[in-house]
Amino acid sequence: MQPPFSPGSGRAPSALELFLAFLEVGLSGFGGVLPFARRALVERRAWLTEASFNETLALCQSLPGPNIVNLSVVVGSRFDGVRGAVASVAGLVLAPVAIIIALATLWRRFGTGGHVPGAMRGLAAAAAGLTGATALKMARPMIAGSPRVAGPLMGAAFVGVALLRWPLVWVLLAVAPVGVLLAWRTER
Amino acid sequence: MRSSGDTLGALLVQFALLSLLAFGGANAVVPEIHRQAVEVHRWTTDQDFTALFAIAQAAPGPNFMISTLIGWAAAGVPGALVATMAMCGPSCVVAYWGAKLWDRFRDTHWRRALASGLAPATVGLVAATFWLLAHAADANLKLALITAATAAVAYLTRLNPLWALAVAGGLGLLGFV
Secondary structure: OOOOOOEOOOOOOOHHHHHHHHHHHHHHOEOOOHHHHHHHHHHHOOOEOHHHHHHHHHHHHHOEOOHHHHHHHHHHHHHHHHHHHHHHHHHHHHHHHHHHHHHHHHHHHHOOOOOHHHHHHHHHHHHHHHHHHHHHHHHHHHHHHOHHHHHHHHHHHHHHHHHOOOOHHHHHHHHHHHHHHHHHHHOO | OOOHHHHHHHHHHHHHHHHHHOEOOHHHHHHHHHHHHHHHOOOOOHHHHHHHHHHHHHOEOOHHHHHHHHHHHHHHHHHHHHHHHHHHHHHHHHHHHHHHHHHHHOOOHHHHHHHHHHHHHHHHHHHHHHHHHHHHHOOOHHHHHHHHHHHHHHHHOOOOHHHHHHHHHHHHHOOOO
């Protein structure tokens, strides 16, 4: 059995280095920053091996919460405990949050003038399309793998939340246990 | 009208709960954020919600920041900070301990069943996010065509999504939509 966490060939980073690395990740990503995290942590700094990054990512995707924030917590804590985790999250989140508040303030100040509302309508339509493509990309391997299990589970979650507009917690309480039970029986 | 303390408290509770329900990332809970922000608490309107989501997509950074903007719409900068911390805080604590458990149980059957059993529901939720955004954004045929074209390009090519946003925003700026 391989060790659970195998660092890459690079030197183990300090809390400050973690902060700066995730600052770079947070500022470089548009519409999702995961590809940039791989580049920064694996390719440029060699803090993690490719395999270790993939497994950490899988872990972070099966935990609740924003995936990239989870990734910063897990990577930071493995190098420098709570201090590393806090430094990584702060690096990832602070600058983008400041920028987005500034953008929203500009939008409220100038958003109703001239052609800005039109630009916002175009942006919103494209943002919807991007989300549709993400759903399709996520669905494809699951439908190909086990269509009779994954299809109805996806459909049930979609219908409950999108069409019936039920609260998310009820839909998850209904769909998630069935999914885990079926996976328990089929996964070996 | 409710005091700002009430609003901050409601933001804290709602987003802390969503943080722990967001299996599959922030995009999976956008319909619930919409339900809470537009229908239950009336922090923003349907049209402004889609605009805020578009800003979150077009800005650099992680995609949970629709939460930041809903907090901002509800209660200004303090609201933005409270919503951000509530959306990230609880899941960060779970991730910290989850990583330790994962290392210990990574090869067990139930760990794999948990991960692969939750995944299909997550996809359904992201599809629900698409449905909701398209419903609100596609007010006319031209906007629906932009949504369809963007989805096709993003699904079929590896083009940076920023190009799609730039073109769509540019078309809007020139008055085409």
